[in-house]
Each structure stands twice: as structure tokens, then as C-alpha cells.
Amino acid sequence: MPDIESLLKEKRVFKPAPEFTRQANWNKKTIDEYRKLAARSPERFWAKMAKENVSWFSPWKKVLDWKPPFAKWFVGGKLNVAYNCLDRHLEGEHAWRRNKAAIIWEGEPGDSRVLTYGELHREVCKFANVLKGLGVKKGDRVCLYMPMVPELAIAMLACARIGAPHSIVFGGFSAEALRDRINDAEAKVVITADGGYRKGAGFALKPAVDEALDGCACVTDVVVVERIQNGTPMQSGRDHYWHELMKDASATCAPAKLDAEHPLFILYTSGTTGNPKGILHTTGGYLTHVTTTFKAIFDIKDEDVYWCTADIGWVTGHSYVVYGPLANGATTMMYEGVPTHPGPDRWWSLIAKWGVSIFYTAPTAIRTFIRLGDDLPKAHDLSSLRLLGSVGEPINPEAWMWYHRVIGKKKCPIVDTWWQTETGGIMITPLPGAVATTPGSATLPFPGIDAAIYDEEGNEVPPGAGGLLVVRKPWPGMLRGIWGDPERYKKTYWGTFKNTYLAGDGAHRDKKGYFWIMGRVDDVMNVSGHRIGTMEVESALVSHPNVAEAAVVGRPDDITGTAIVAFVTPTGGTDAGAALNQTLRGHVTKEIGAIARPAEIRFTDALPKTRSGKIMRRLLRDIASDKESTGDTSTLEDFSVLAQLRESEED
Numbered sequence: 001m002p003d004i005e006s007l008l009k010e011k012r013v014f015k016p017a018p019e020f021t022r023q024a025n026w027n028k029k030t031i032d033e034y035r036k037l038a039a040r041s042p043e044r045f046w047a048k049m050a051k052e053n054v055s056w057f058s059p060w061k062k063v064l065d066w067k068p069p070f071a072k073w074f075v076g077g078k079l080n081v082a083y084n085c086l087d088r089h090l091e092g093e094h095a096w097r098r099n100k101a102a103i104i105w106e107g108e109p110g111d112s113r114v115l116t117y118g119e120l121h122r123e124v125c126k127f128a129n130v131l132k133g134l135g136v137k138k139g140d141r142v143c144l145y146m147p148m149v150p151e152l153a154i155a156m157l158a159c160a161r162i163g164a165p166h167s168i169v170f171g172g173f174s175a176e177a178l179r180d181r182i183n184d185a186e187a188k189v190v191i192t193a194d195g196g197y198r199k200g201a202g203f204a205l206k207p208a209v210d211e212a213l214d215g216c217a218c219v220t221d222v223v224v225v226e227r228i229q230n231g232t233p234m235q236s237g238r239d240h241y242w243h244e245l246m247k248d249a250s251a252t253c254a255p256a257k258l259d260a261e262h263p264l265f266i267l268y269t270s271g272t273t274g275n276p277k278g279i280l281h282t283t284g285g286y287l288t289h290v291t292t293t294f295k296a297i298f299d300i301k302d303e304d305v306y307w308c309t310a311d312i313g314w315v316t317g318h319s320y321v322v323y324g325p326l327a328n329g330a331t332t333m334m335y336e337g338v339p340t341h342p343g344p345d346r347w348w349s350l351i352a353k354w355g356v357s358i359f360y361t362a363p364t365a366i367r368t369f370i371r372l373g374d375d376l377p378k379a380h381d382l383s384s385l386r387l388l389g390s391v392g393e394p395i396n397p398e399a400w401m402w403y404h405r406v407i408g409k410k411k412c413p414i415v416d417t418w419w420q421t422e423t424g425g426i427m428i429t430p431l432p433g434a435v436a437t438t439p440g441s442a443t444l445p446f447p448g449i450d451a452a453i454y455d456e457e458g459n460e461v462p463p464g465a466g467g468l469l470v471v472r473k474p475w476p477g478m479l480r481g482i483w484g485d486p487e488r489y490k491k492t493y494w495g496t497f498k499n500t501y502l503a504g505d506g507a508h509r510d511k512k513g514y515f516w517i518m519g520r521v522d523d524v525m526n527v528s529g530h531r532i533g534t535m536e537v538e539s540a541l542v543s544h545p546n547v548a549e550a551a552v553v554g555r556p557d558d559i560t561g562t563a564i565v566a567f568v569t570p571t572g573g574t575d576a577g578a579a580l581n582q583t584l585r586g587h588v589t590k591e592i593g594a595i596a597r598p599a600e601i602r603f604t605d606a607l608p609k610t611r612s613g614k615i616m617r618r619l620l621r622d623i624a625s626d627k628e629s630t631g632d633t634s635t636l637e638d639f640s641v642l643a644q645l646r647e648s649e650e651d
């Protein structure tokens with residue numbers, strides 16, 4: 001594979017402020033020690049973290065059993081994730097947390113609920129008993145298909161309490177996608193809601209479950225949270241209302257003493273083919289990874305109000321809305337609806353209302369807000385913020401700078417965290433009290449994570465050269481497999497380099513050793529023998545003041561191999577687009593070089609995205625090369641966007 005050329009030249013450096021470093025959970029000295037320990041022995045480092053940050057019923061006998069590509073962590077150890085997230089905050093030195101807010105929830109219509117650790121513990125115990133009453137046993141899978149309501153977190157923790165792995169299916173998926181996932185996991189029970197609120201109106205969810213269950217023989221019972229009271233039809237014998245089952249449930253439920261390798265959850269994610277993979281995570285290693293990273297990277301304190309805007313239906317919600325924060329005894333916020341209801345400043349008003357101090361979101365959201373203008377955040381009091389985070393895709397330097405300037409008021413460190421559904425927790429990230437940041441770089445691997453960049457032969461590439469992002473040693477939060485498909489697990493992640501995990505991302509390291517993630521390798525184009533990250537061209541495009549958002553894909557070309565096609569959302573609307581065509585090509589040439597100049601620019605009002613905000617490049621590639629798009633489109637945010645793009649041929 002020829003080098004992926006690194007064309008970004010970002011020189012700005014932001015050192016941690018001394019005031020921040022002084023109070024950081026992990027200061028420079030701690031981190032130096034940990035890095036040294038982890039370099040000598042990642043196992044000893046992780047064992048130390050497991051002891052310090054997680055409570056065990058019985059200790060492990062062996063830290064790691066590694067029979068590539070199958071890992072077992074903390075072998076023989078016994079613990080319970082719900083105990084770690086709840087019970088231990090009600091005892092001993094932390095007993096005062098009984099009346100601390102565990103979850104601050106706000107519904108889209110403006111209703112809210114605050115669940116203290118004491119209350120959350122009671123609700124979880126009750127629902128665990130409800131599940132037991134429905135015949136759910138240790139090891140049985142439970143499917144959760146819900147809006148962002150507190151019952152979703154309660155149901156997850158109840159599953160964890162009794163050792164029933166959950167499989168959360170994002171509420172935006174279709175009935176068909178839900179059916180496939182229920183069948184693949186062979187779920188016994190489905191937890192859902194009559195609906196939820198989005199864009200100012202109630203939407204129904206339960207009908208999709210009814211439709212999905214038409215083709216599912218494994219499901220015996222459905223539990224329905226009443227959220228929008230739309231009188232959804234209930235099938236007698238199968239469907240039960242949450243509140244009715246909870247009425248008489250006992251609030252006493254001992255946490256199951258589970259093996260460290262007991263499955264905690266399955267989460268489906270898209271691969272390069274149409275059918276999703278059920279990524280399997282287990283108990284002890286996963287909890288150690290998310291609890292440790294959360295404490296160190298988000299610098300959590302008891303006084304903080306932490307808000308991660310991800311939907312719990314995605315891995316970010318699992319690890320950093322629920323498990324990581326609650327295991328640390330933190331206050332975690334959940335918001336039900338869209339960022340733009342009732343006005344485009346809802347998020348900023350939420351930060352001001354609840355005094356959010358740590359805010360974790362995605363670049364796609366940041367770019368959307370840039371387009372909406374600085375006046376919206378400026379109209380709200382964001383002074384409670386002290387730390388910002390980014391996740392999900394590479395953050396382009398301009399978005400990073402806006403985040404830093406307009407949201408962080410130049411005083412909040414930004415942690416750009418690279419990780420995946422498969423990695424369970426954060427892998428590459430700044431540590432806010434110790435690592436200087438540079439816009440666009442996720443900086444350094446977390447201690448105990450052995451990340452590297454390989455060329456196609458499996459040699460580590462020199463600084464500046466691009467290659468494939470890999471992880472050379474097992475880590476505690478790593479996936480344990482693909483549910484029901486060990487062969488696909490071996491081939492997808494471990495089949496390219498011996499005993500080495502292939503992340504599927506292209507990246508390069510600079511002279512300081514900082515990592516720059518350039519997006520999925522399947523998003524890397526080969527233009528006239530040069531490999532160019534789509535992200536780099538996009539970054540150049542969005543650095544132009546008239547561009548709100550851009551997505552770049554390759555189209556087969558007789559002469560250059562691949563021609564670059566850019567889909568651009570101009571700030572001034574698509575009508576202004578045509579005039580921009582030459583300007584933008586010139587701009588990209590100036591920012592990167594003529595090699596990266598798009599052969600074609602199409603202007604559009606919106607880009608097709610998954611509900612989690614990822615641009616669906618596969619669809620754009622089809623449109624760019626004028627093919628009918630095939631494959632799974634169940635994650636599309638808005639189908640009409642697609643049709644519009646097909647019509648928007650360049651003039």
C-alpha cells in the first residue's frame with residue numbers, strides 16, 4: 001500500500017493550564033509513573049487500575065489469559081457492574097452519595113427527573129426483580145429498544161445486576177433492523193416504550209416492536225414504558241406496562257456474583273458488509289477500562305455535572321453516559337430530544353440550566369452549531385464548563401478552534417478521544433492535566449494501550465507517514481468476539497497482522513508521536529497514485545468561511561484512478577453554491593495541494609447521516625459514481641436527503 005499522505009499541517013499547541021493541572025485527578029507525576037509501569041508491563045498497570053477503581057467480590061487469579069485472538073482478563077475474579085455503579089456509593093466513605101444526583105434527565109418537552117443514587121439503586125433492584133419474574137435468568141439476552149428516558153439506564157443496570165446481557169438497539173432503527181438484531185442475539189425479552197419526544201412531537205416506538213416480533217420466535221415478553229401515552233395496542237399475555245410490573249416489585253435484589261468474563265452486553269455495529277456485527281463485551285475488563293478512562297480523561301469530581309450528548313443506543317452512551325460515570329459516582333445528564341427544539345440553542349440552555357461542567361459531544365454537532373452562528377451560545381451562561389470532549393470522527397482543526405473559543409471560552413481543555421465500539425473504551429486521547437493538545441490530533445495512547453501505525457507489510461511507519469492504525473497488545477475493554485461468529489471476528493480484526501488488532505482506520509504520527517486519525521481506511525482515496533484521506537480534503541473545505549459542512553468520496557476515474565467528489569453544504573444556501581465552485585477548488589489547492597483538488601463539487605442542503613451523526617460515505621460514493629445505492633440504509637437519518645443529492649448534478 002502506498003503511503004497515505006499526510007497533508008495536514010497544524011502547528012497550534014495548547015498546553016494544560018497550571019490551574020487545571022494542579023487540581024487534576026491524574027497530574028503529570030501520576031501519569032509519568034503510570035506510563036512507566038504500563039510500558040514495563042501493561043498487565044501490572046491494568047491490575048493496579050482494576051484494584052483501585054473497581055470493587056470485586058473475589059480477586060482474580062490471573063490478570064490476563066491471552067490465546068490470540070481470544071483474551072480473558074482478571075480470570076477467576078468475581079464482581080457485579082451494577083454493584084459498582086450503585087451499591088458501593090451507598091456504603092462506607094461514600095455513603096453520603098445516597099442523596100447525590102446520579103442521573104439528571106430532561107425530556108424534550110422540558111419535563112425533568114433527577115434520580116439520586118439511592119433512588120436509582122431502588123429502581124434498578126425493582127426492575128431486576130421484574131426481569132426475574134418474567135423468567136429472565138443469568139445469561140439470557142434482553143433487548144432494549146427505547147428512547148432516551150431514565151428507564152433505559154435502569155433497565156441496563158437491572159440486566160447487569162442479574163447477569164442477563166443486554167443488547168441495545170438504537171431507537172432510530174427500523175423494525176427490520178430490530179428484528180435481525182433480536183434474532184441474532186436470540187433475545188428473550190424486549191424492553192421498549194410507547195414512544196418518545198423528538199422535534200417537538202411524540203413519535204411511536206412500540207409499533208416497530210410489534211412488527212419486528214412478527215418474525216421472532218425467541219421473545220416471550222415485552223415491557224413497555226409509558227412515555228407519550230398514545231394508547232399503543234398491547235398484546236395480552238406478551239406485553240406488560242413497566243409501571244404496572246414495578247408497582248409490586250420488591251426493592252431487594254442481591255447483585256449476582258459474576259465471573260469477570262461473564263457477558264455484559266452485545267452491541268451491533270456496521271461493518272464493511274451489509275449485515276451488522278454483534279460486538280460482545282464482558283464484565284471485569286470492560287468495567288476496569290471505562291471506569292479508569294472516565295476518571296482520568298474527564299477528570300471527574302463529585303461536584304461536576306457531566307453531560308455526554310450521545311444516545312445510549314451507541315457505544316459512547318454505554319461507556320460514557322452510563323457505566324463510566326456511574327461507576328465513578330458521578331452525576332450524569334441525559335437529554336431526550338433533538339438539539340434544536342424548541343430553538344436551536346436548546347443544548348446551550350441545558351448547560352446553563354443544569355450547570356454542566358464537563359461536556360462531551362461529536363464533531364458533527366459542533367459543525368452544525370458553527371453554521372448556526374456564535375450568537376446562540378453567546379446568549380447563554382456557559383461559565384460552568386471546565387472541560388470539553390469530542391468523539392466519533394476526526395475533528396477538523398477549525399471546528400476544534402471554534403469549540404475552544406466559543407464554547408470553552410479559551411479556558412477549557414479539549415479531549416479528542418479516539419476509540420470504537422470494538423475497543424469498549426477510549427484508547428487514544430489527551431490527558432487534560434498533562435498532555436498539550438493540537439487541534440485535530442487525538443494525541444497519545446492511554447497508558448496500557450499499545451497503539452501503532454503499520455504499513456501493509458506490518459512494519460511500523462516512520463513519523464509523518466500514513467498507515468493502518470493497529471493495537472499490538474490486548475487491553476481490558478477489548479471486544480471478546482462477534483456474537484455467534486468467531487470466524488468473522490478472527491478475520492476482520494486479527495486476520496491482517498499476526499496477533500495484532502486492526503482498527504480499520506488510517507492514521508499517521510507526527511514527530512512528537514501524536515496520532516492523527518484520518519478516518520476509515522475505506523474512506524481513503526488513491527488519486528494518481530497518492531493516497532489522500534477524505535477527512536483532509538473535508539477539513540480544507542470546511543476551513544473556508546462559506547462552507548458549513550463537507551463530505552468527500554472517491555469516484556472511479558479512467559485517468560487518475562480515483563477522482564475526488566465533494567458534497568458541500570454552503571453557509572449561504574445551495575443557491576450561493578455554484579459561484580463557489582472555482583473558489584473552493586482553489587481553496588483546497590491552497591490548503592493541501594493540487595492533488596487534492598476535487599474533480600467535482602456538488603452543493604446540497606444536508607448530508608446523509610446515520611442517527612449517530614456519521615456521514616454515510618458509502619451512499620455518497622454510489623451517488624458520486626451514479627450507481628443505485630445498495631446495502632443497509634436502515635441507519636439513515638433522513639431519506640429525503642438522498643433523493644435530493646441524486647438530483648443535484650453539477651451544473
Ligand code: WTA
Nearest residue numbers: 391392393394416417418419420421517520
Ligand atoms: C471514528 C465511536 C477520529 C473512527 C466511539 C473509528 C474517530 C470509528 C474518533 C468508531 C476520534 C471515533 N477521531 N476518528 N476522536 N472517535 N472515530 O464504533 O473511524 O461508532 O474507527 O465508536 O469512529 O466508531 P464507533
